[in-house]
Amino acid sequence: MSAPRPETPFAAPWEAQVFALVVSLREAGLFTWGEWTEALGRTIRPEAGEVAADYGQWLATLERLLTERGVADGASVEARTAAWRRAAEATPHGQPILLANDPQGG
Amino acid sequence: MTHDHSHGDDPHGHAHDHAHDHDHPHGSELSAVEARVRALESLLVEKGYVQPAALDALVEMYETEIGPHLGARVVARAWTDPAFRARLLAEATPAIAELGIGGRGGEHMVVVENTPETHNMVVCTLCSCYPWPVLGLPPVWYKAPPYRARAVSDPRGVLREFGVSIPETTRITVWDSTAETRFMVLPMRPAGTEGLPEEALAALVTRDAMIGTGLPLSPGAEIRS
Numbered sequence: 519m520s521a522p523r524p525e526t527p528f529a530a531p532w533e534a535q536v537f538a539l540v541v542s543l544r545e546a547g548l549f550t551w552g553e554w555t556e557a558l559g560r561t562i563r564p565e566a567g568e569v570a571a572d573y574g575q576w577l578a579t580l581e582r583l584l585t586e587r588g589v590a591d592g593a594s595v596e597a598r599t600a601a602w603r604r605a606a607e608a609t610p611h612g613q614p615i616l617l618a619n620d621p622q623g624g
Numbered sequence: 625m626t627h628d629h630s631h632g633d634d635p636h637g638h639a640h641d642h643a644h645d646h647d648h649p650h651g652s653e654l655s656a657v658e659a660r661v662r663a664l665e666s667l668l669v670e671k672g673y674v675q676p677a678a679l680d681a682l683v684e685m686y687e688t689e690i691g692p693h694l695g696a697r698v699v700a701r702a703w704t705d706p707a708f709r710a711r712l713l714a715e716a717t718p719a720i721a722e723l724g725i726g727g728r729g730g731e732h733m734v735v736v737e738n739t740p741e742t743h744n745m746v747v748c749t750l751c752s753c754y755p756w757p758v759l760g761l762p763p764v765w766y767k768a769p770p771y772r773a774r775a776v777s778d779p780r781g782v783l784r785e786f787g788v789s790i791p792e793t794t795r796i797t798v799w800d801s802t803a804e805t806r807f808m809v810l811p812m813r814p815a816g817t818e819g820l821p822e823e824a825l826a827a828l829v830t831r832d833a834m835i836g837t838g839l840p841l842s843p844g845a846e847i848r849s
């Protein structure tokens with residue numbers, strides 16, 4: 519007999535990826551937990567009212583911190599996002615989606 | 625970008641009209657949010673900030689190893705070992721480390737003890753700070769505005785919604801976790817558990833009992849896994 523095992527903490531794989539990116543960047547020294555929670559606290563309080571501190575908000579917070587710290591600006595994130603979507607469309611269903619599959623990739 | 629869960633997460637979604645193009649090979653799909661996360665990850669890997677293997681290891685750790693079963697061990701030890709309990713309440717982080725539990729998100733832990741006089745509840749009013757090493761990652765409701773607000777303004781009402789009734793004479797104290805200090809509740813040991821070994825006691829300790837929105841199970845009602 520033992521206590522219950524953890525429930526799956528992530529609703530989708532991308533949530534787990536965002537979590538791992540944030541933890542890794544904190545450990546790489548890009549920000550402290552205090553800076554992270556302050557930034558997350560701002561993200562979840564838009565003018566329109568408070569929202570849940572879910573992984574979508576983690577993603578938005580991470581993007582903002584990466585821009586503020588000069589690591590990845592909005593334009594390069596947009597361009598890379600578009601490249602991934604083109605790569606997905608060019609990948610036969612059921613095959614792993616690789617960035618190299620982007621037909622416009624260099 | 626952030627609110628497309630309902631339709632964007634399933635790469636095999638069949639909401640589209642595929643009837644007309646069955647003769648053509650199908651491509652794959654990434655939702656907007658999936659593509660964005662892949663974009664960030666690939667950029668950060670290229671710049672040397674993160675490594676894919678380390679990211680995978682982190683995810684696996686939080687999916688399979690870290691969770692409230694660890695906090696339950698701490699509680700069961702405190703119930704059976706008065707000297708440990710005293711160390712835990714005096715300085716939680718090193719006491720918890722005695723059981724080999726600790727690390728990120730639990731650098732400074734504080735354990736607050738429920739008594740007949742005082743029931744403790746934990747919230748993070750800023751965002752979702754939570755004692756990861758002992759409880760894993762927080763449940764969805766813990767991160768949502770209603771709990772963040774009402775745990776403070778109406779803790780007794782919140783407890784009622786969780787099906788917990790606390791005597792009117794018991795005071796409720798709410799603790800606000802932050803990035804620096806993360807709280808865990810030491811619930812009261814249930815009646816009828818005299819002589820139970822530590823492992824059997826741990827099986828009575830639920831996640832919510834350690835957040836303060838629940839009580840430990842009674843003997844015979846263990847969650848088995």
